[in-house]
Amino acid sequence: MRVPHTVPDNTLKAYEPSEPTLTLVGERNRRLRAENWTWDETIPPSLVEECIRFFVSQFDDHKRVLPFLEDDNMILLLETLPTTLPLEIVIYLIPDGIYWKRRCNDTWSTMNDVTNYGNSWKRMFAERYVEDFIESEEPGYTDWVEVGNTLKLCCPFIKKLEISQLQPPRVMEAPADPPDLCKSEDFIPEHLDLSPILTILENLEELNLQFGVKDIGMKFTFKCFSVHNKDIERLAKGLSLSKRLKILRISCSDIDDSKLNTILKGLEHCDVFEELEIAHCKITDEGAKALGYFVTMKMSLKHLKLQNNLIAAEGAQGLAYALTAIEKAELETLDLKFNLIGEEGGKYISTSLAKSRYPQHLILAGCGLGEEAGRDLVNMLKVNTTLATMDLTNNALGVEVGESMAKCLENNFTILQLDVRNCGFEEESEKLIHLMTFRNREKVRKRLDSMRSTVTEEGRRPTTFILDDI
Numbered sequence: 001m002r003v004p005h006t007v008p009d010n011t012l013k014a015y016e017p018s019e020p021t022l023t024l025v026g027e028r029n030r031r032l033r034a035e036n037w038t039w040d041e042t043i044p045p046s047l048v049e050e051c052i053r054f055f056v057s058q059f060d061d062h063k064r065v066l067p068f069l070e071d072d073n074m075i076l077l078l079e080t081l082p083t084t085l086p087l088e089i090v091i092y093l094i095p096d097g098i099y100w101k102r103r104c105n106d107t108w109s110t111m112n113d114v115t116n117y118g119n120s121w122k123r124m125f126a127e128r129y130v131e132d133f134i135e136s137e138e139p140g141y142t143d144w145v146e147v148g149n150t151l152k153l154c155c156p157f158i159k160k161l162e163i164s165q166l167q168p169p170r171v172m173e174a175p176a177d178p179p180d181l182c183k184s185e186d187f188i189p190e191h192l193d194l195s196p197i198l199t200i201l202e203n204l205e206e207l208n209l210q211f212g213v214k215d216i217g218m219k220f221t222f223k224c225f226s227v228h229n230k231d232i233e234r235l236a237k238g239l240s241l242s243k244r245l246k247i248l249r250i251s252c253s254d255i256d257d258s259k260l261n262t263i264l265k266g267l268e269h270c271d272v273f274e275e276l277e278i279a280h281c282k283i284t285d286e287g288a289k290a291l292g293y294f295v296t297m298k299m300s301l302k303h304l305k306l307q308n309n310l311i312a313a314e315g316a317q318g319l320a321y322a323l324t325a326i327e328k329a330e331l332e333t334l335d336l337k338f339n340l341i342g343e344e345g346g347k348y349i350s351t352s353l354a355k356s357r358y359p360q361h362l363i364l365a366g367c368g369l370g371e372e373a374g375r376d377l378v379n380m381l382k383v384n385t386t387l388a389t390m391d392l393t394n395n396a397l398g399v400e401v402g403e404s405m406a407k408c409l410e411n412n413f414t415i416l417q418l419d420v421r422n423c424g425f426e427e428e429s430e431k432l433i434h435l436m437t438f439r440n441r442e443k444v445r446k447r448l449d450s451m452r453s454t455v456t457e458e459g460r461r462p463t464t465f466i467l468d469d470i
Helices: 009-015 047-057 059-068 071-080 098-107 121-136 144-157 195-200 229-240 257-267 285-297 313-325 342-355 371-383 399-411 427-458
Strands: 160-163 206-209 247-251 275-279 303-305 333-335 361-363 389-391 417-419
Touching (some): 047 059, 047 071, 121 144, 195 229, 247 257, 257 285, 285 313, 371 399, 417 427
Parallel strands (some): 206 247, 247 275, 275 303, 333 361
16 A cells, blocks of 8 residues: 555554564554555556556656656655656756655765755755765866856755865875975975855755864864965855855854955945854954954844954954944844953943944853943943843853842843853842843734734734834
């Protein structure tokens, strides 16, 4: 019996009787066995099923009959069609759904969460297929004709790419005197040229990139994780041509200030760009100043995340100046987690937030803030009316700052979440801070419920909720 695709395999296993159960006395003479999926194996298939099997076996020659199949017959064909057919045959012909779910599960045994791909199995297959293709290509041995054909096939369905590795070039012959790979002045490998790839993928909205190699084994050298300047120049060229790009994330890569400047020049042409994340890299104060200027120029930017870099007080000053300089911007999140901006940097950020409406979400976890920076943050919370969430975990702010902050929040009705774990606060202060933020969240919830009830009663379209109205 053909089991419909809507029945999960786990359901079949759950209803399948165990071997000890089959040996019971009551089971031996039982004639009706609803759990037996093979009861019709001896019954000849219908003519329709035979026709569908023939179409499946000769699909490339008879694919023109696909639009004329009825729904039941179409489902049977999609459930039996081989998942190894060439992509150029099925990518445009087969609709999203059964077939692409089977093909994804047959190609990748894990990480098949379709909700990360807009609940589209075809989009999931196209994106992961291109990701695997890019991650396995070796520079210098790339067939760009094949690459172009593959990208053009998948282009309409690709909105996001997560590149977790880029292969270094293969060394064909070892030199007579092998270079010392531990020295920075020696050979730095160039990776795959991403500019033609980004140019073809015209619907790309999100790019997550990591320069490095997975499962390198005994071939490990630090140079495999280095990034050549030409790699960044090509990446910037591709970014400048990605008109729909909204999100760029680069992590765990050899990105310094000069390379960051090149990337920012490429992003200047992305009119709808919203989020930039440079995490676990080598950005210093000069790079932070460049990012501050980028924030003032790119009004569409909503999220700036710079976790675990080398930004100190001077870089924090550059970002703080940018926050006060922008007037018509949409910056919502500033993440400086694990950057040792220190007391002075904390003062710059606090001063800017006391004057600016941006951002609404601030993360300063593990930034080396002390009591002086803590007092500046308390003074900022007294006058700021737009900050919604703030993360101050793992900063030695001290008991006095905790008491002042708890007292300050009694008159602050906009902060919805304030994380102060491992800040040296007393338990009573942490409890009061939690109660004050909970009070503010409840006020927001009641306001939203009131707005929803008003819309329901009057039949009007919902109004966008703005924190400034609290």
